[in-house]
Amino acid sequence: MIPEIGHFILILALCVALVQAIIPGMGLLNRRVDWMNVAQPAAVLQFILVLISYSILTYSFIVHDFSVLYIANTSNSELPLIYRISGVWGAHEGSLLLWVLILSAWTAVVAIYSKRYPVDVGAGVTSVLGFISIGFLMFTLFTSNPFERHFPAPVDGADLNPLLQDPAMAIHPPMLYMGYVGFAIPFAFAITALVQGKVDTAWARWVRPWAIGAWVCLTAGITLGSWWAYYELGWGGWWFWDPVENASFMPWLTGTALIHSLAITEKRHALRNWTVLLAILSFSLSLLGTFLVRSGVLTSVHAFATDPTRGIFILIFLGVVIGISLMLFAIRAWQMRTTGSFTLVSREMSLLSNSVLLLIAMLTVLLGTLYPLILEAITGEKISVGPPYFSSVFIPLMVPVVFLVAIGPLMSWRKENLSQLLLKLRQPAIIAVLFASLLLLVLPGKANFTAWFALLLAFWVINNCFALLKQRLRNTNNLSQGLRRIPRGWYGMITAHIGLVMTVIGIGLSSVYSQEQDVYMAPGDDRTLGAYRFEFIDVKKKPGPNYMADVGTIHVYKNDERLMTLHPEKRLYNVRRNVMTEAAIHSNLLRDLYVSLGEPRNLESGSWSVRLYYKPFILWIWLGGLFMVIGGLLAVTDRRYRIEVPDEKLKLDSTHVAAS
C-alpha cells in the first residue's frame, strides 16, 4: 500500500508542476500579477510532494519491501542501512527520482528567494523550472516508475552493485545531480530574460550565485567521482575520458565559462548575448549528459542495462529544450546589443578569450564523445576514440587558459596599458621560471619538460596571485584591516585559481613520474619502484559483513627500513557473487603508494598477480578540486548577494537598478 501512496503523490506532484509551469507563465505573458503569485506556493508544494514520494521510496528500501521491483533489483536484506538509503539512487529509476527531487528543491529555494527579484522575473524562472520538472516527472512516471510492484515478491533482493557500496559513491551522484540540475536555474533566468528582452547588470547579479552554486556542486561531484574511480576501480587511473565522464565534464567547462562571463556582464554590462548563450549551453549539456548515461547508446563503464524507449524520450525532451531555447535566442539576441565596450588588452578580453577557449575545449570533447555515434550512423563503421585523442587536443587548449588565469585579474576593466602590464608581470615571470627550475632539481626522477612546464604554469599563477594581493593592498597601511576589507568573492577567486594550478601540478607531475608494474608475485618476491621496495608476504581469507575477502599482506621498505604494511583486498560479495578489488593506498602530499590484487595464479605456491603503483603528487589533483569548491563557496557567500533589494524596486515593470 505504501509504495502506491508514493506513486500517487508523485502523480500529484506532476499536476502541481503543470500549475507551476503554466499559470505563472501565462501571468508573465499577460502581465497578471495574481497569476504570477501562484509561482511560489506551487513550487514549494511540488517540492513537498516530491520529497514525500522520495521518502516513501527510501522507507520501502529501509524496511526491505522486495515486492517493489526496483528495490528487489537493487537492495538486499544483508545490505547495511547506509547503503539502503544511498541505494535509492543506485540504479536508473531511483536516480531519476533523485533528479526530480533535487530539481524541485532548487526550484523551491529559488521561489523562496524570489522576493528579491521583480515579481515577473521570479514567476518566469519558476515557470521555466516547472516545465523542466514536468518533463522529468513524466519521464519518471511513464518510462521508469520506481514504485512498480511485482508479485509474488521475491524472498530477497538482488543486492546493490558492490561498486556502489562505498561512501564516496554514495555522495557522488547527488553532488553531480545538484550540479547538473543547478544549471537549470541560470537557464531559467536566461529564458525569462529572453522572453522579456532584458538582460542587464541586475540580471547578472541575480544569476551569479546560482551559477556558482551549481558549478560548486558539479566540481565536487566530478572530483569525488574521479577520486572514487582511482581507489575503487583498482586500475589506479583517475580520469578515463569515458563518455559518461565527458558528459559531466562538458557542462563543467561551459559552466566555468558562464560564471566568468557573468562577471563581465555584471561589472561591465558587456557580452550579454554570450552569457545568455553559455547559460543555455550549460543546461543543454547537462541534459545531453543525462541522455548519454540513460540511453545506453555509448559503450561506457557507466552504462546501465537500458530500455530504448527511455533514450528516445530524453532525446525528444533534449530536442524540445535546446530547440526552443536556441530559437528564442536567435529571435531575441540581436535586440540586446552590447553596450559596454572594451579594448584588446583588458580584463574583459582575457575573460572572453578564456571562455572562448573553454567552449572550444568543450566542443572537442563533444566531438570525441559523439564521433563514434555519428560515424556509425553514417557509415555503419564501429570505432572508438581513445584517451590519447582527448589528451592531445585538450591539453594544448588548456595551457593558454591557465596562462591567462594568472594575468586576467591583474588587468583593468575596459583598457589596460600594455607596457604597464608587462612591467607588473616581469617579476612574477622571473620568479616562476626560477622556482620551477629549482624545484625540478629537487624532485625525485629525471628532469622533464612536461613537469617543468606544469610547475612553471603553477608558479606563474601563484606569483600573480601575490602580485594581485599587493595591488589590492597598495592603498592601505594597516594590513589586517586591508585584508578584511577585500570582499569574500575575491578570496574565492584566488582560492579557486590556486585550486586549478594544484590540479595542474598533480596531473603534470603524476603523469610524468608515476611508476607502475603489473607483476606475478609468489610469497617472498619483491619489486622496487622508485625508492620503494614492495615485498609480497601472503594472501589470507577473511570474512566481511556481506562479502568474503582475500586479504593480501605487502611490506613496503624504503632504504631497507620497513615503512608500512599494506593490505589490499579482493572481495567476493555473497549475493551477486561478483568480485571487487579494494586497493590498499597510502597517500601523502608527496606521493601515493598503491597496491591492488589481481587474481590468484597458483594456489599451491600462493602466488598472485599484483599491481604496484608509485604515484607522486597525485593527491594534488583532488585537493585542487577541493580548493575550487571552497573558492566557489566563498564566492557564493559574498555579502553583496545577500543585500536585500528595497521593496519599491520590485514592483512590476520597474526599471532594474543598474549597478555602478
Next chain:
Amino acid sequence: MNPKQKQRLVLVSLLVIGLGTGVSLVLMALNENINLFFTPSQVVAGEVPTNQRFRIGGMVTLNSVEKLDNELTVRFKLNDSAKEVQLEYAGILPDLFREGQGIVAEGKLNEEGIFIADQVLAKHDENYMPPEVAQALEASGSAYYNNEENR
C-alpha cells in the same frame, strides 16, 4: 571603425583563430587515435588490416582461459558463436572478466593470428552487454542473444 565594431571584429577573429586551431588539433588527433571495432568472424575472415590497433569484442569461450605459470600472461579465446580468435594478455584482468562474459579487448594481431591485447574491458554491470558485442552476436545469429532471458 567605431569601438563596437572593433570589439565585434576582435570577438569574431578570436573565434575563428580558436576554432581553426581547435579543428586542426582535433582532426590530427582523431586520425591517430581511432580504433575500429571488429568481430571474431571478421578477424578470421581476414578483414582486419595488419599491423593496426583495433578493438575486438565477443564472448570469452568457456574453458578457454589458460594462465601461464610464473608470468603474468593469460591466454583465452573470444567468440561470436560463429568464429573464434585466440587472445593473449599480459596484465591484470578486470574483476568482471569471466568465461561466458561479453568483453572488449584492444590491441593488435601478431603474425600467428593471435590478438595481443594491451587492454581488456569488462563492464561494471553484469547484466550489461557492450552494444558492439550484442550486435556482433546478433549478426552471427547467436543462440545466446536470441534467448530473451539474456537480452
